[in-house]
Amino acid sequence: MLGLWLEDQQLSLRDDIPVPVPGAGEALVRVTQAGICNTDIELTRGYYPYRGVLGHEFVGIVVEGPPELEGQRVVGEINAVCGRCSACLNGRPTHCENRTVLGIVARDGAFAEYLTLPSENLFVVPGSIPDAAAVFTEPLAAALEIQEQIEVSADDNALVVGDGKLGQLVARTLALVGCELLVVGRHERKLGRLRDLGIPTALAREPARSAAGRGNEVEIGTGEDISGRFDLAVECTGNPDGFAIARDALRPRGTLVMKSTYAGSLTLDVSSLVVDEITLVGSRCGPFAPALELLGQQKVKVTDLVDAEYALTEAIEAMHRAQQPGALKVLLEIG
Amino acid sequence: MLGLWLEDQQLSLRDDIPVPVPGAGEALVRVTQAGICNTDIELTRGYYPYRGVLGHEFVGIVVEGPPELEGQRVVGEINAVCGRCSACLNGRPTHCENRTVLGIVARDGAFAEYLTLPSENLFVVPGSIPDAAAVFTEPLAAALEIQEQIEVSADDNALVVGDGKLGQLVARTLALVGCELLVVGRHERKLGRLRDLGIPTALAREPARSAAGRGNEVEIGTGEDISGRFDLAVECTGNPDGFAIARDALRPRGTLVMKSTYAGSLTLDVSSLVVDEITLVGSRCGPFAPALELLGQQKVKVTDLVDAEYALTEAIEAMHRAQQPGALKVLLEIG
Numbered sequence: 292m293l294g295l296w297l298e299d300q301q302l303s304l305r306d307d308i309p310v311p312v313p314g315a316g317e318a319l320v321r322v323t324q325a326g327i328c329n330t331d332i333e334l335t336r337g338y339y340p341y342r343g344v345l346g347h348e349f350v351g352i353v354v355e356g357p358p359e360l361e362g363q364r365v366v367g368e369i370n371a372v373c374g375r376c377s378a379c380l381n382g383r384p385t386h387c388e389n390r391t392v393l394g395i396v397a398r399d400g401a402f403a404e405y406l407t408l409p410s411e412n413l414f415v416v417p418g419s420i421p422d423a424a425a426v427f428t429e430p431l432a433a434a435l436e437i438q439e440q441i442e443v444s445a446d447d448n449a450l451v452v453g454d455g456k457l458g459q460l461v462a463r464t465l466a467l468v469g470c471e472l473l474v475v476g477r478h479e480r481k482l483g484r485l486r487d488l489g490i491p492t493a494l495a496r497e498p499a500r501s502a503a504g505r506g507n508e509v510e511i512g513t514g515e516d517i518s519g520r521f522d523l524a525v526e527c528t529g530n531p532d533g534f535a536i537a538r539d540a541l542r543p544r545g546t547l548v549m550k551s552t553y554a555g556s557l558t559l560d561v562s563s564l565v566v567d568e569i570t571l572v573g574s575r576c577g578p579f580a581p582a583l584e585l586l587g588q589q590k591v592k593v594t595d596l597v598d599a600e601y602a603l604t605e606a607i608e609a610m611h612r613a614q615q616p617g618a619l620k621v622l623l624e625i626g
Numbered sequence: 627m628l629g630l631w632l633e634d635q636q637l638s639l640r641d642d643i644p645v646p647v648p649g650a651g652e653a654l655v656r657v658t659q660a661g662i663c664n665t666d667i668e669l670t671r672g673y674y675p676y677r678g679v680l681g682h683e684f685v686g687i688v689v690e691g692p693p694e695l696e697g698q699r700v701v702g703e704i705n706a707v708c709g710r711c712s713a714c715l716n717g718r719p720t721h722c723e724n725r726t727v728l729g730i731v732a733r734d735g736a737f738a739e740y741l742t743l744p745s746e747n748l749f750v751v752p753g754s755i756p757d758a759a760a761v762f763t764e765p766l767a768a769a770l771e772i773q774e775q776i777e778v779s780a781d782d783n784a785l786v787v788g789d790g791k792l793g794q795l796v797a798r799t800l801a802l803v804g805c806e807l808l809v810v811g812r813h814e815r816k817l818g819r820l821r822d823l824g825i826p827t828a829l830a831r832e833p834a835r836s837a838a839g840r841g842n843e844v845e846i847g848t849g850e851d852i853s854g855r856f857d858l859a860v861e862c863t864g865n866p867d868g869f870a871i872a873r874d875a876l877r878p879r880g881t882l883v884m885k886s887t888y889a890g891s892l893t894l895d896v897s898s899l900v901v902d903e904i905t906l907v908g909s910r911c912g913p914f915a916p917a918l919e920l921l922g923q924q925k926v927k928v929t930d931l932v933d934a935e936y937a938l939t940e941a942i943e944a945m946h947r948a949q950q951p952g953a954l955k956v957l958l959e960i961g
Contacts, residue, residue: 338897378878386878386902440903534896543713543721552897559894561869562673562887564908567721568775571906573899 294344294403295606300337302607308344311399311407318356318410320365324422325349325401325623327613328430329456329529330552331394335610338552339395346402347394350425351626356410366428368412368579369393385576402606402623414579417587426622427460427593428582434460435585436577437548438468443523445469450517452537453527454481454492456596456620457550461525462490463591473517475536478617484595493517495536521545529553543567550574596620629679629738630941635672637942643679646734646742653691653745655700659757660684660736660958662948663765664791664864665887666729670945673887674730681737681958682729685760691745701763703747703914704728720911737941737958749914752922761957762795762928763917769795770920771912772860772883773803780804783855787872788862789816789827791931791955792885796860797825798926808852810871813952819930828852830871856880864888878902883909931955 294308313319326348334341347369353360372379372387379387393408394400416425434457443449447470451462454476462474462485474492476482482492493515517540524537529551537547547569564571585591600622601609613621629643648654661683669676682704688695707714707722714722728743729735751760769792778784782805786797789811797809797820809827811817817827828850852875859872864886872882882904899906920926933954936944941958948956 383879440905542718544718549896549900552900556893557896558891561884561892561908564906565884565887565910566908568908568910570775570908571899573896573901573903573905575900575903 292404293603294399295346295603295610296343297334297345298342300335302335302345302610304604304606308399308403310405313355313407316409316411317407318353318360318413320349320351320367320406320408320413321354322349322351322401322404322406322625323364324351324426325625326426326430327609327621327623331402332610332614333552334395341395343394343397344399344401344403344406345394346400346623347392348426348429349401349406350416350422350428351401351406353413354405356413360410360413360415363413364416364422364425365413366416366425366579366583367393367408367414368576369395369408369429370576371398371409371412402603402625404603404626414583416583420583420586421594423594423597423622424586425583427596427620428579428586429576430457431460431464431585431591431593432577432579432582433457433550433575434464434577435581436574437461437525437550438464439577440572440574441523441546441548443468443470447471447522448520449473449523449525450475450521450537450540451525451527452476452495452533452540453551454478454485455527458525458527459485459596459619460591460593461527461550463488463593464585465525466490467585467590470523473521475517480617481619484619487595488592519543523548525550527551531557538563538569541567541569544569546570546572548572548574597622600624627739628938629734630681630938630945631678632669632680633677635670637670637680637945639939639941643734643738645740648690648742651744651746652742653688653695653748655684655686655702655741655743655748656689657684657686657736657739657741657960658699659686659761660960661761661765662944662956662958666737667945667949668887669730676730678729678732679734679736679738679741680729681735682727683761683764684736684741685751685757685763686736686741686961688748689740691748695745695748695750698748699751699757699760700748701751701760701914701918702728702743702749703767703911704730704743704764705911706733706744706747737938737960739938739961749918751918755918755921756929758929758932758957759921760918762931762955763914763921764911765792766795766799766920766926766928767912767914767917768792768885768910769799769912770916771909772796772885773799774912775907775909776858776881776883778803778805778858782806782857784808784858784860785810785852785856785872785875786860786862787811787830787868787875788886789813789820790862793860793862794820794931794954795926795928796862796885798823798928799920800860801825802920802925805858808856810852815952816954819954822930823927854878858883860885862886866892873904876902876904879904881905881907883907885909932957935959
């Protein structure tokens with residue numbers, strides 16, 4: 292079959308990839324549409340030494356599996372778990388010690404004609420959700436993970452740092468809570484999509500590091516000072532400047548959610564985190580069922596985030612497009 | 627009056643310090659005993675540019691103040707707050723934006739014959755608590771702050787990293803919860819004091835950084851591997867090796883409480899915190915009332931932590947003693 296293969300950080304479009312054979316309890320899925328995520332891009336940069344078919348955001352049709360799933364249109368939870376380790380037995384299956392992860396860890400991914408996943412990972416997509424929205428289920432679930440980990444209330448004042456794909460979804464899910472919300476980003480066009488939905492935004496200038504102080508003075512487009520104003524800040528940029536903006540914006544005892552992985556390590560002023568009693572929360576994969584529910588009820592708009600669609604034969608070009616400054620979601624039309 | 631003065635990171639014993647004059651709402655306290663904390667030592671190393679009388683752990687007698695306090699033996703909450711800022715008005719007085727902090731920020735401290743604090747900061751010490759125990763109220767409160775911030779249950783498996791003054795108190799307060807507990811430290815003598823109380827300990831060897839993996843393989847004295855075993859790890863060493871041990875010991879979705887300030891910044895593998903959904907919690911000053919209650923009920927032993935007592939005239943020598951490897955609490959007998 293045709294697929295986008297990653298090996299030694301090199302991408303190649305290969306037509307000689309064997310159709311995967313579902314193992315016990317697994318289903319074979321014909322992929323119809325897939326989405327490019329920043330993690331895919333980071334994998335090509337060596338974030339994790341993965342070798343195989345790339346991709347983990349998808350919609351597809353089950354062609355082999357349990358009778359109740361065969362022929363169904365599905366999305367899939369990307370962590371394939373053992374069910375027997377300490378994490379699995381203690382209600383943390385996404386942290387399974389023996390997990391494979393679709394297109395990320397030891398399991399061929401979604402940028403190909405077919406993929407396999409455990410049947411228990413698959414969720415039937417209601418007919419009301421078009422493919423171009425359903426393909427957002429996985430990143431939308433990741434955005435919702437924040438609210439699985441910490442309580443966000445309508446009284447909170449929340450900052451989202453980053454106007455990219457993940458920042459957009461995080462902001463849109465936080466907006467549903469009714470909390471006070473501000474999204475800081477560097478791309479006027481992307482911020483505009485949030486303002487279209489009634490979400491306040493601010494354009495970040497380069498942070499001017501103060502000579503004397505320990506923090507960053509973040510001057511935002513409005514001339515407003517956001518330092519120390521927020522109960523919650525969600526870092527969705529994956530770069531140290533974004534982290535610095537999020538940290539600086541928090542009040543004492545505020546919470547900083549880290550949604551993005553970082554290519555390198557990050558140097559923190561830990562003493563200031565102790566003195567201000569800041570909580571940092573790492574956040575990764577989230578729950579599919581509520582994400583699908585939000586999409587079905589059209590409570591979260593996602594299709595406006597699609598910048599481009601490419602055929603699988605153009606997957607390498609699509610990956611380039613997804614890395615252009617200002618790009619939002621790039622989709623692959625597969626079947 | 628006599629006092630230990632810090633200026634430009636230099637300590638001097640001065641006898642020309644004016645007796646402080648209590649402001650509105652403040653009391654004048656004659657200090658009877660004071661304790662040396664690692665923060666005092668860090669201040670001499672330039673952790674924060676403080677100039678004035680050092681010291682914030684004390685017991686004393688109120689010599690001027692409201693009638694109900696005059697003549698009483700007291701301990702005192704170290705943050706003097708404005709009551710009007712956003713932090714004060716929102717139930718976070720220890721984070722007051724205009725606070726002074728006894729012996730730490732813009733308020734002369736306890737290593738002197740007299741100090742002043744707002745009367746509302748003072749707590750009368752029950753007669754059953756000797757001075758040498760009451761002087762531990764402040765650090766004991768700091769240890770209890772952990773349980774104000776996160777829920778620790780008897781089902782939890784908790785690791786304390788560090789066998790120093792703070793690690794000892796943290797371990798002793800966590801032991802009261804009845805959770806599974808292990809203290810890792812580098813000083814056999816200090817660990818012995820915990821074992822005397824029935825608290826399991828392990829001697830940490832130098833962490834051997836693995837060539838391939840991202841974490842530290844922490845080999846402990848028993849030959850046991852503590853990697854990934856704990857729900858909660860409390861870092862009480864203030865050094866990067868201690869942080870690495872705490873991080874490595876956590877299971878996915880575990881919580882790392884940072885109790886110590888660090889002289890410099892710390893470089894973290896943030897991606898691993900995101901992937902493992904780790905929560906980091908900075909933790910500082912805590913509640914005095916429950917600390918005094920524990921001391922009054924003799925539920926937490928503290929006096930075995932006293933290594934030496936010095937007169938105020940020997941305060942510089944006492945500071946040196948407190949910095950010797952393996953030292954626990956050094957007290958100053960003042961009045």
